[in-house]
Amino acid sequence: MDILAKDITFSLLAKSLEGLALRQQAVAQNLANVNTPGYRRKDVLFEDVLQAALAEPKSREETMRTIQSTRFEVVQESALYFRNDRGGVDLDREAAELAKTTLRINAVLNLLGKRIALYKQAMNEGGV
């Protein structure tokens, strides 16, 4: 009946997009506070959370439930600082993080597009 509700690949891609968007937000927060004294950089740990959720083999329904109930958390990095005013943001590192996140968002969006194209093809009975 509900095809998308059973599609593990689709919901996994959607969930990683959610995690990547949150990481992009954390990088934006770090860049906005590059001149804030005492600020500590933020990050989102989502690959580990998602991998842990999928570690043991489960039934399809249970896997879907695990994916959907996964929540990502924003973590604050320890007292590392790079500047005399104890600012904790390294501009170059954040630029690299932003580039990585953007590339991965593009990859996930491409895969989601392909998945949607598959469904479209099925709806058209294999025609174009």
Place this chain on the structure above:
Amino acid sequence: MGLLGTLNIAASGMTAERMWMDTISSNIANANTTSTADGTPFRRQLVVLAERAGAGGMGGVHVSGVVDDMSELRRVYEPSHPDADADGYVAYPNVNVVTEMVDLIAASRAYEANVTAFEAAKAAYMRTLSLLQV
């Protein structure tokens, strides 16, 4: 939320850095102002940036205040100056133009970094929207 929140955060950073650049311009423009509205010499102004905690602890940044730099004023012997004191010294602002230029570079680099984050979030949002196109 998600990507649109990122746009707000980057915009808050751009606002804060531009505010800093405005203050730097004002400091440079008044580097030799010996008499302000209340009759005292101009004092260098500093912006104080503070993190803003919004949804999920990520709300960008804001300027929590613009404060006067209370370091010592520059005293120059100029007895004929109308603002000279009894000993013939004029108090000039504690503005060092070189320091201001260095701050200006820092502010403008930080502004650019926020613009990059803004563009990245906007591009991701546009690409997500295009998934809906038939």
